[in-house]
Each structure stands twice: as C-alpha cells, then as structure tokens.
Amino acid sequence: MATLLYRTGGESHGSALIALVEGMPHGCPIDAAFIDRELQRRQGGYGRGGRQQIETDRVQYLTGIRMGKAVGSPITLLIPNKDNRLNDAVATPPLYHPRPGHADLAGAMKWLTTDCRETLERASARETAARVAAGALARCLLKQFDIEVFGFVRAVGQATANIEVTPHNWRELLAKRDASEVYCPDGGGADAAMKDFIDRQRTNRDTAGGICECHVFGCPIGLGSCTTWDGRLDSRIAAAVIAIQAFKGVEFGLGFATATLPGSQVHDEIAFDPATRNTPSLGFTRRTNNAGGLEGGMTNGQPLVIKAAMKPISTLGKPLQSLDLRTKQASEAGWERSDISAISAASVVMENVIAFEVARAMIEKFAGDSLTEMHQNYTAYLTAARNL
Numbered sequence: 001m002a003t004l005l006y007r008t009g010g011e012s013h014g015s016a017l018i019a020l021v022e023g024m025p026h027g028c029p030i031d032a033a034f035i036d037r038e039l040q041r042r043q044g045g046y047g048r049g050g051r052q053q054i055e056t057d058r059v060q061y062l063t064g065i066r067m068g069k070a071v072g073s074p075i076t077l078l079i080p081n082k083d084n085r086l087n088d089a090v091a092t093p094p095l096y097h098p099r100p101g102h103a104d105l106a107g108a109m110k111w112l113t114t115d116c117r118e119t120l121e122r123a124s125a126r127e128t129a130a131r132v133a134a135g136a137l138a139r140c141l142l143k144q145f146d147i148e149v150f151g152f153v154r155a156v157g158q159a160t161a162n163i164e165v166t167p168h169n170w171r172e173l174l175a176k177r178d179a180s181e182v183y184c185p186d187g188g189g190a191d192a193a194m195k196d197f198i199d200r201q202r203t204n205r206d207t208a209g210g211i212c213e214c215h216v217f218g219c220p221i222g223l224g225s226c227t228t229w230d231g232r233l234d235s236r237i238a239a240a241v242i243a244i245q246a247f248k249g250v251e252f253g254l255g256f257a258t259a260t261l262p263g264s265q266v267h268d269e270i271a272f273d274p275a276t277r278n279t280p281s282l283g284f285t286r287r288t289n290n291a292g293g294l295e296g297g298m299t300n301g302q303p304l305v306i307k308a309a310m311k312p313i314s315t316l317g318k319p320l321q322s323l324d325l326r327t328k329q330a331s332e333a334g335w336e337r338s339d340i341s342a343i344s345a346a347s348v349v350m351e352n353v354i355a356f357e358v359a360r361a362m363i364e365k366f367a368g369d370s371l372t373e374m375h376q377n378y379t380a381y382l383t384a385a386r387n388l
Contacts, residue, residue, distance in 0.1 A: 002367035004360040006134040010079075012124035013086040019077040019130040021064070021137055023363055026072035027371040028141050030065055035136040038352060039079070042132045045344020046181040047198040047208065055082055059133050072369060077133045086121060095120060096325050097334040101314030104334070105325075114325035116334070125245040125342060128349045135352025138359035144371060145378060146280075147218040147358065151351030152177045153184045153343050154307065156210035159193035161186035165215050167303060183344040202340045205317030209246070209310045210343040212350045216293070216304035216358055220280040220382065223299040223361040232297025233361050240353040241308045244346060249309040253292025266290050268302070282385050299361075306354060310346050313338055 003023055010017035039057035057079050064075030085091035094115040098104030107119025139149060150170045154161055163186050165173060176185035182194045194210070201208045224233025238250045258266045268286040277283035281301035292305035315338035322333035366381065368374040 002363055002369075004138065004356070004363045006131075006356065008127055008130035008134070010081070010127065010130060011086055011118075011121035012081075012126040013083055013092055013121060014081060015084045015086075016081055017079045017127060017130040019134040019137075021075045021077065021134050023360075024064070024070040024072070024075055024137070024141065025363070025368055025371045025374055026070060028070040028144065030061075030068055030070060030137065031140050031143075032059065032061070032068070034140070035059055035133055038132050038136040038348060039129060041183075042129060042345045042348040044181075045183055045342065046195050047202070047341030047343070048339050048345065057129050075137065077130070077137065079129050079133060081126075092117060092121075095334045095336070097322050097331050098325065099314050099316075099333040099336075100320045100322060101311065108325060116325070120336065123245065125345075125349075128244065128345075131244075131356075132349055132352045135349075135354075135356040138356040139352070141359050141371075142355060142362070144375070145218070145362065147216065147362070149214065149216050149351055149355045149358070150174055150177075151212060151214040151347045151354075153182055153194070153347050154211040154213040156182065156184075156194035156341065156343055157197040157208055159190055159197050160211075161190040162188065165213075165303075165305075167217050170215060170217065181344075183347050198341045201312075207312040207314075207316060207339070208341040208343065209312040210341070212308050212310065212343065212347040214304075214306045214308075214347075214351050214354050216354065218280055219293065219299045219301075219304060219358060220378070221282055221284070221299055221301040221385070222381075223358065223365055224294070224297045226296040226298060233299060233357065234294045234297055236357045236360070237304075237306060237354055240357050241306065241350055244308075244310075244349050244353065246310050246313060246342075246346070247308050247350075248311050251292075251307050252294055253305050254290040255292075255307060258290065277386055280382070282382070304354075304358070306350075308350055310343055313340070313342060 006019055006021045008019050036058050060078040062076040064073045095117050098116050103119050103123035104116035108116045161184050173185040177183050180191050182191055184191045198208050225231035241250045268288045268290055271285045272283050273285045284301050289302045293302040315336050319332040324331045366374045366377040
C-alpha cells in the first residue's frame with residue numbers, strides 16, 4: 001500500500017535538524033516559501049525565549065526535488081542550527097539534576113547514566129521544527145486537492161477565546177490569527193487576557209500552558225479506515241498530536257463533553273442537499289459537527305475539529321525540587337534556557353502534524369506514483385460515489 005512517511009533527526013544544539021519524507025508523488029509542486037513561513041511562525045509567539053532570537057529557520061532541500069517539484073524519491077529537508085554547541089562541554093555541560101515534568105529522569109535511567117544531557121537534547125521541542133517542515137511539505141500536496149488546515153490558540157491558562165470557526169469564516173479568522181502575538185483570532189479581549197496571563201507567569205518565574213485547536217476543510221468522505229485500529233484516521237491524528245512535546249490530551253469535536261450528554265444531544269443528524277453534491281461532502285450535510293468530522297475512524301465529509309492541551313513548560317525560572325542523580329541527595333532541578341510559554345508555536349506544530357496525517361490518508365486512498373495519477377483516482381472515486 002502506498003503511504004507517506006517521515007522521520008526526523010537532530011539534537012537541540014547539534015549541527016542541524018533533518019526530516020526525511022518518503023512517498024510524495026512525482027510532480028507535486030513544492031512551495032518553499034510557504035514551508036519557510038510555517039517555520040517562522042513556529043519561532044514566533046508571545047512568551048518565547050532567547051533561542052528564537054538566535055535561529056533563523058530555513059529549509060535546505062538535499063534530495064527529492066527538481067525545479068520546484070517532487071521527483072518521487074525520498075525528500076531530505078535540512079534545517080541548520082546556528083546554536084550548534086553540542087560538542088562544547090562548557091557550553092552544554094552535563095545535567096545531573098532532572099527537571100520534574102521533563103524527559104530527563106526517565107531518559108537517564110533508560111540509558112543507564114546520571115547525565116540527562118543527551119536525553120534533553122533529543123527530547124527538546126527544538127526537534128519540532130523538522131516536524132513542521134515535513135507537515136508543511138505535505139500541505140503542498142493537500143492544496144492540490146483544495147484541502148486547507150487552520151490552527152490557532154484557543155486558551156492560555158483560564159483566558160479562552162469565544163469564537164466559532166466555520167467553513168465560511170475561517171479565512172477571516174486566519175487573518176486575525178496572523179495579526180495576533182498569541183496566534184489567537186479572538187478580537188474580543190481574549191488575546192490581551194492571554195498575554196496578561198503569560199506576563200504574570202514571567203513575573204512569577206513560572207510557565208504557562210494552554211489549548212490549541214485545529215480545523216481541516218475539504219476532506220472527502222472515507223479517508224482512514226474502520227477495519228484496523230491503526231488505520232483509523234482519528235487514532236493516527238491523536239498519536240501525532242500527543243507526540244508533540246508537552247501535550248497531554250487530545251479530543252475530537254465535543255470530545256470529553258460527550259461523556260456528560262445523552263446520545264440524542266451528541267450524534268450529528270444526517271441530511272442531503274443536492275446543491276452540494278459536487279463538493280467533497282457528496283451532498284451529505286449535518287446541522288452539527290459534534291463528531292469533529294470523524295466517525296468510525298473515517299472522515300464523514302464535515303470539517304475535522306481537533307483540540308489538544310499543552311501543559312506548562314517544565315523548565316522553571318524558580319526551579320522545583322529534585323535531586324542530584326550522582327548522590328541521590330535533594331537539590332533544585334536543573335535549568336536550561338527556555339520559554340515562558342510556547343503555546344503559539346505548539347499550535348503551528350499541531351497544525352502541521354495533523355496535515356501530514358491527512359495527506360498520508362489521501363495518498364493511501366488515492367494511491368498513485370504521480371500527482372496526475374492521484375488526481376485521476378480522486379476524481380474517479382467522487383464520480384462513483386455520486387452515482388450511488
């Protein structure tokens with residue numbers, strides 16, 4: 001079965017980050033400027049730390065692209081690190097005091113060492129730059145099928161945006177999001193409240209988490225599968241999102257709220273509108289989208305809606321209690337240069353890892369060695385479905 005895959009390599013302070021992407025169909029246009037803009041967005045956001053003033057993330061394309069198009073072979077993306085001091089023992093010294101909430105302790109024990117340095121270098125969220133690059137590359141394919149992805153920050157602390165996203169207003173909200181330092185498209189005061197919460201945590205030498213939200217528009221019915229647990233598109237998306245550093249929860253549509261309501265208030269009633277028969281929804285409509293566009297592990301023609309919770313960053317300016325792994329004596333946790341809040345950047349990462357999973361499902365359903373073949377298969381499927 002044709003599929004889309006990627007792997008990343010690199011450490012936070014190594015020479016570079018790398019993403020190797022396999023399965024992009026021949027002939028797919030690659031929008032390098034768009035990919036670099038997504039990397040720039042990942043570097044931005046209110047509450048970021050000093051590292052973002054050092055790096056200027058841009059992709060270098062080492063393999064798989066000719067004259068701005070995929071050639072069908074693996075694509076290698078390289079993002080150089082300016083702050084590449086991994087082999088400088090003074091600049092990147094051993095870390096013997098694991099930070100609560102970080103991978104430090106678990107990784108040190110996993111590799112049977114008292115030094116958490118190697119763990120933190122790979123576990124660092126710096127690695128997500130490679131995932132954003134891979135996801136943005138996949139979005140170049142999705143755009144060929146008019147599938148669009150929109151992510152933003154829904155909440156920081158208790159400050160929550162009170163907005164409704166629809167297929168009709170999301171582009172307007174996109175412009176508002178891009179004008180916001182917190183990447184929140186709410187012009188009603190939530191943006192200021194989020195910044196105020198982050199400022200208070202900075203003053204307290206603490207950190208802030210929040211909730212990111214992502215919508216995907218234009219998916220045809222039937223992406224994913226109900227036949228295998230790992231073929232379900234919701235399970236794939238959930239895995240991709242929860243794998244983002246510091247993410248602790250994922251929900252689709254109403255999510256956890258469905259557990260508190262009767263079925264009559266949860267399930268989305270089905271109707272048919274002949275006027276929309278020629279859209280990817282095939283004419284099937286819903287008054288509500290509580291399922292978040294996924295039923296039985298497959299897209300149902302409605303927009304995908306995913307929310308995810310990011311915990312506060314675990315490196316605190318006022319360190320929590322920990323211990324020295326060499327002596328097992330109590331001490332303060334170690335400190336590494338970090339952010340007060342990376343929720344804005346996290347929304348960019350979430351947006352792009354979701355895009356990658358949707359692109360993977362598209363390739364699996366409409367498999368073709370070339371973009372031309374994929375388009376033919378896509379058109380044939382929609383024609384057959386409309387004739388049922």
